[in-house]
Amino acid sequence: MTKKILLSVFLLPAIMTFAQQYGGMWIPTELNEKEMKDLGIKISVKDIFNSQKASIKDAVVQFNGGCTAEIISPKGLLLTNHHCGYGQIQAHSTIQNDLLSNGFWAKNPQGELPNPGLTVDFIIDIKEVTNQILDGTEHLTEPELSKKIANNIESYKNAQKIEPYQSISVKSMYYENKFYAYTIETYKDIRLVGAPPQSIGKFGSDTDNWVWPRHTGDFSMFRIYADKNNKPAEYSKENVPYVPKYFLPVSIKDKNENDFTFVFGFPGKTTEYLPAIAVEKITKDIDPARIAVRDIALKTLDEKMRTDDATRIKYASKYAYVANYWKKWIGEVEGLKKSNAVEKKAMYEGSLKAKNHEIKSTLDQLNKLYNDQTPFALNNTYYTEVIKNAETLKLANDYYTYITAVEAGRMDEKGTAALKKKLVPFYKDYSAELDAKVTAKLLALYANKTAPQFLPTGFEKYKNEAQNIQYFEEISKNSIITGRSEVNGASISQDIDKAFSNQDQLIKSLKKDPVYQLFILMRDTYMTKVDPQFTSLQSKIDALQKTYMAQQIATDKDKKFFPDANSTLRVTYGKVKGSSPRDAVSYNYQTHLAGVMEKYIPGDYEFDVPKKLIDLYNKKDFGIYKDKTGDVPVGFTATNHTTGGNSGSPALDANGNLIGLNFDRQWEGTMSDINYDPRFSRNIMVDTKYILFIIDKYADSKWLIDEMKIVK
Ligand code: ARG
Ligand code: GLU
Numbered sequence: 001m002t003k004k005i006l007l008s009v010f011l012l013p014a015i016m017t018f019a020q021q022y023g024g025m026w027i028p029t030e031l032n033e034k035e036m037k038d039l040g041i042k043i044s045v046k047d048i049f050n051s052q053k054a055s056i057k058d059a060v061v062q063f064n065g066g067c068t069a070e071i072i073s074p075k076g077l078l079l080t081n082h083h084c085g086y087g088q089i090q091a092h093s094t095i096q097n098d099l100l101s102n103g104f105w106a107k108n109p110q111g112e113l114p115n116p117g118l119t120v121d122f123i124i125d126i127k128e129v130t131n132q133i134l135d136g137t138e139h140l141t142e143p144e145l146s147k148k149i150a151n152n153i154e155s156y157k158n159a160q161k162i163e164p165y166q167s168i169s170v171k172s173m174y175y176e177n178k179f180y181a182y183t184i185e186t187y188k189d190i191r192l193v194g195a196p197p198q199s200i201g202k203f204g205s206d207t208d209n210w211v212w213p214r215h216t217g218d219f220s221m222f223r224i225y226a227d228k229n230n231k232p233a234e235y236s237k238e239n240v241p242y243v244p245k246y247f248l249p250v251s252i253k254d255k256n257e258n259d260f261t262f263v264f265g266f267p268g269k270t271t272e273y274l275p276a277i278a279v280e281k282i283t284k285d286i287d288p289a290r291i292a293v294r295d296i297a298l299k300t301l302d303e304k305m306r307t308d309d310a311t312r313i314k315y316a317s318k319y320a321y322v323a324n325y326w327k328k329w330i331g332e333v334e335g336l337k338k339s340n341a342v343e344k345k346a347m348y349e350g351s352l353k354a355k356n357h358e359i360k361s362t363l364d365q366l367n368k369l370y371n372d373q374t375p376f377a378l379n380n381t382y383y384t385e386v387i388k389n390a391e392t393l394k395l396a397n398d399y400y401t402y403i404t405a406v407e408a409g410r411m412d413e414k415g416t417a418a419l420k421k422k423l424v425p426f427y428k429d430y431s432a433e434l435d436a437k438v439t440a441k442l443l444a445l446y447a448n449k450t451a452p453q454f455l456p457t458g459f460e461k462y463k464n465e466a467q468n469i470q471y472f473e474e475i476s477k478n479s480i481i482t483g484r485s486e487v488n489g490a491s492i493s494q495d496i497d498k499a500f501s502n503q504d505q506l507i508k509s510l511k512k513d514p515v516y517q518l519f520i521l522m523r524d525t526y527m528t529k530v531d532p533q534f535t536s537l538q539s540k541i542d543a544l545q546k547t548y549m550a551q552q553i554a555t556d557k558d559k560k561f562f563p564d565a566n567s568t569l570r571v572t573y574g575k576v577k578g579s580s581p582r583d584a585v586s587y588n589y590q591t592h593l594a595g596v597m598e599k600y601i602p603g604d605y606e607f608d609v610p611k612k613l614i615d616l617y618n619k620k621d622f623g624i625y626k627d628k629t630g631d632v633p634v635g636f637t638a639t640n641h642t643t644g645g646n647s648g649s650p651a652l653d654a655n656g657n658l659i660g661l662n663f664d665r666q667w668e669g670t671m672s673d674i675n676y677d678p679r680f681s682r683n684i685m686v687d688t689k690y691i692l693f694i695i696d697k698y699a700d701s702k703w704l705i706d707e708m709k710i711v712k
Helices: 002-016 033-039 082-091 130-134 144-159 276-307 309-338 341-355 358-389 391-407 413-428 432-449 465-477 480-486 490-501 503-512 514-529 531-555 593-599 611-618 667-673 688-698 702-707
Strands: 060-063 067-071 077-080 120-128 166-173 178-187 189-195 220-226 260-265 570-575 579-582 585-587 590-592 633-638 650-652 658-665 683-687
Touching: 033 260, 033 570, 060 077, 067 260, 077 189, 077 658, 082 189, 082 220, 130 144, 130 178, 144 166, 178 220, 260 658, 276 309, 276 341, 276 358, 276 432, 309 341, 309 667, 341 358, 341 531, 358 391, 358 432, 358 514, 358 531, 391 413, 391 432, 391 480, 391 503, 391 514, 413 490, 432 465, 432 480, 465 514, 480 503, 480 514, 490 503, 503 514, 514 531, 579 667, 590 593, 593 611, 593 633, 611 688, 633 688, 658 667, 658 688, 683 688, 688 702
Parallel strands: none
Antiparallel strands: 060 067, 060 120, 067 077, 077 220, 120 178, 166 178, 189 220, 260 570, 260 650, 579 585, 590 633, 633 683, 650 658, 658 683
């Protein structure tokens, strides 16, 4: 321990001069041009973001409010991940015409498929507006502070002159120490152009998720349509392909280790400036609790999915959703331990305290608050995760929200229709029998992990898993909540219509329902014994975190700060790089088609390979898409600091040409959301050569390649 600290003391100043040490997701109007130049960028930061003339930012959009996508042709052709377009691809799929399994390629623009509801957002301008938003807040404390800020944001928005198809979004940075305004333009006619089959686009599925070496062709293509004036419009046959201000040239040059690269997109959420105590709680308490709940849910689902095909299909998408963050958290905990995140933070706090005595008091208070909050935070985690993953309880929660709204006179036809619309697909993909097992086991976990003072009355009897299963299977039989999965197909919606046609009766039966009552008991106990303390401590923590953030910036003059990710447009940069995350293990930065073939398991739901791809591989029919090894490069890693939301983000080279499509991170480095470590943190991208190879050679869609500007 002492040795480690000593070592770090000597090492720290040496590496501190590089912002890279901390990663970084930079606001594109505030880029560190000098460091980017030192690392090898050839273009200027004005080429990346310029509100006055066409720049790279005009080719980068937020896709459907979550992922990122980029324009790669003068006709509005859009590239994003397969897992980002998954919902749309699934929506166009039927059993007879299964686009998920077979892939889809429009033969011409007329064949492109509309997707009602799908939008993309362009960022037209970014302005710092801290002074306007914090005006008159100097002496306020909560709750007046939040009210005043909200008012100022409203007045700011109202004072802006914008087009009818534009909107303004004001976002807080650095825990409300700064504010930025974004002018956004939203396009609404986005059509599906192409997607490889899942056996390419989702190759490796959950087994390979978050894992390097990776061989997934995780891409799909869309096109933005506009009205005849090139402006946003609802879907119409008359709409025409959007002519972008800028589109990305696509490079098929070979990559080399240490090449400069940057990623431009919309990272969702990070927490890089927490005190050591918070990171310790995440590592020791919060993440392990989340993992424990999902461990049980996933194991129980998996047992059934492996032996029953109908269940496997029903639960495939839910399983992937639950497994995604379960796996991320496991990697995160390991990475936090391995990168000594807590000690590193503690050391850093020591150095800050030495420079600024006020920080000691902030940190002392934060330490106390986090410790006081621990039992509540832990129960909050178990409660939310159990309700989320025990489908029956989640459903009871939805019914609870419905009943509360009805009784408060807040439920209208639209609200009822929305709930009914949600229930139909829910019951279609739900097995009451299987969920009874999951719920019963999670109930046992909850009974065992909840401190006695927070345990709902009578919950001691749920501590035994086997007994619970028996009990739960029994009460499920008499429950109208679970009962509906027995009816199938069209009759599910008829059954739901019937139930909702007599609202009073429905509410009466729900209130008598044993599953509903069980949920209410859990909820009431949580809401009275845990939630008030948890939230009140949390708002104190938030206020102090704001202070601590401001103090870090004011005290650590050597460090260049970037605000935590908050789904706004950011640039992260680094180098193409492999890694050696464990003793004797070293990873190359690039994978190839040969690796796809090595992983190939005929007929497997994760590792099957389409016959045509095997043929292309055997014939070595790689066209212009092979690299110096003679094989087609598939994926590569770099030191870019990315997170969820960066899926679909363009990876660009020193000249601003597209070289890859971001879609994941390497497991050993996923703690980068809390503690970026250049030794272990790597983002994972699909190589543009693989994307073009699939479009050209596999999908015979040369017409799409012809639209692009290829850099050889
Ligand atoms: N891990 C990636 C990201 O967070 C990909 C997720 C989709 N793929 C999957 N197998 N679940 O979002
Ligand atoms: N797969 C993630 C996404 O959907 C990106 C991977 C990450 O978290 O870095 O946004």
